[in-house]
Amino acid sequence: MRTFTNVPKATVGDRVAILSPAFAAPAVSEAVHEQAMRRLTEVTGLVPVEYRTTRQLGASAEARAADIEAAFADPSIRAVLATIGGDDQITVIPHIDTDILASNPKPFLGYSDNTNLHNLLWNLGVPSYYGGSTQVHLGPGPHVDDVHVASLRAALLDGGIIDLTDPGESEDFGISWTDRRALEEFGIREPTEPWAWAGATTVAEGPTWGGCIEVIDQIALANRMPDVADLDGAILLLETSEELPNADTVKRWVRALGERGVLDAVAGVLVARPPVSELHSAVPLANERTRLRAVQRDTIIEQVARYNSEAVICVGVPFGHTRPQWIVPHGNTIRLDGIARTVSADYN
Structure with missing residues (x-):
């Protein structure tokens, strides 16, 4: 059975990366994206940090891979969150330096097309969290759903068995x-x-x-x-x-x-x-x-x-x-x- 490394949690005030490893959903509606960023800080106390391709439609696979590497390599970034899924992340995976991810494990959150990146991390022995889309589950609607807040905080901050x-x-x-x-x-x-x-x-x-x-x-x-x-x-x-x-x-x-x-x-x-x-x-x-x-x-x-x-x-x-x-x-x-x-x- 695969064994997994221990990935430390963030603490209030830490910085977290907001990436678009597949589709750059924030480019479709910056209003929804910006509400998501405010809500992320409100419910977690964490500080979102965007990267070059976060709002860039049509970004190359190489550019998106570079953002993933930069987020994992930066010691001040304590977690990585995907804005949404997509349909071509499979083309991004070959451009990622796996040594960077393996040497700098941190929580990654996303679902759908992000299954590609979850699988890569899993094969490196780095656990992650399946779910979470800032553009779907944080930005829209009158508030963030309670079960989403509970699992978001557990994944990023609190841990525990739920x-x-x-x-x-x-x-x-x-x-x-x-x-x-x-x-x-x-x-x-x-x-x-x-x-x-x-x-x-x-x-x-x-x-x-x-x-x-x-x-x-x-x-x-x-x-x-x-x-x-x-x-x-x-x-x-x-x-x-x-x-x-x-x-x-x-x-x-x-x-x-x-x-x-x-x-x-x-x-x-x-x-x-x-x-x-x-x-x-x-x-x-x-x-x-x-x-x-x-x-x-x-x-x-x-x-x-x-x-x-x-x-x-x-x-x-x-x-x-x-x-x-x-x-x-x-x-x-x-x-x-x-x-x-x-x-x-x-x-x-």
């Missing part, structure tokens, strides 16, 4: 950033469904690995996956993006992880509540949204069980492409208690 809970409501996307209402209103929220538990009725506890399954597919094709032996006893994190892959596509991805040996190696699988509404388009009716989530849930459970009947599976936890969102450890431990049906995460 029981993940269901906030009871969820939105697939918010108001368009170019609409002034985005600064004051949430998107359309609906009640959540109970989390689904399947597999063995036991306790699975281990270091986490995974992320957005569309990106894991790219990582595999680029031959950057961890060795299967390093995933022995791990908790696999899986989530899907706003591109809304259908259940058959998700089935093929999960089945391929089974054929690779990943599903047999892990002790448990934690699956996020998926978005099922197309971004800023017509929203399916409530019964159709429920059906789409259920079909994906059943497909994943079926494929995991096919390869590993002893794995503990929990589906529906709000991480990844949803809001409210828990930021969850990537590399540190998550405990899936299939008996008590609870999920706890170690942010130490």
Whole structure:
């Protein structure tokens, strides 16, 4: 099993890097971005520091890699936060000097396309935190969601072991950033469904690995996956993006992880509540949204069980492409208690 280095926490007043390692979302709406920066300081006491490509649309892979290196190399920077994901971070990874990241470990927060950078850090033995987008979870809306604040502070400042809970409501996307209402209103929220538990009725506890399954597919094709032996006893994190892959596509991805040996190696699988509404388009009716989530849930459970009947599976936890969102450890431990049906995460 992969071992991980101890990454120190920040303290109030420290500086943290704000990067756009994939898409430079702040360039679309500086108002949302600047509100996010104010709120970050309000809820953490930390000081955001932007880099050359943070607001630069179309920045080269080399330039974005240089910002990543600079943020990790600077001893005054105590953590690195991504503004959002994207779709081409896979091209950034080869330009990163891995010795700099390995020699200067610090918390990295992001999700979606940032699965690429999480995977790189994981392979270097540096734990990170899957979740958090300043442009999605800090800037928009009337306030920052409580579960996001709790996990943001745990990841950056406080540490601790936290029981993940269901906030009871969820939105697939918010108001368009170019609409002034985005600064004051949430998107359309609906009640959540109970989390689904399947597999063995036991306790699975281990270091986490995974992320957005569309990106894991790219990582595999680029031959950057961890060795299967390093995933022995791990908790696999899986989530899907706003591109809304259908259940058959998700089935093929999960089945391929089974054929690779990943599903047999892990002790448990934690699956996020998926978005099922197309971004800023017509929203399916409530019964159709429920059906789409259920079909994906059943497909994943079926494929995991096919390869590993002893794995503990929990589906529906709000991480990844949803809001409210828990930021969850990537590399540190998550405990899936299939008996008590609870999920706890170690942010130490």
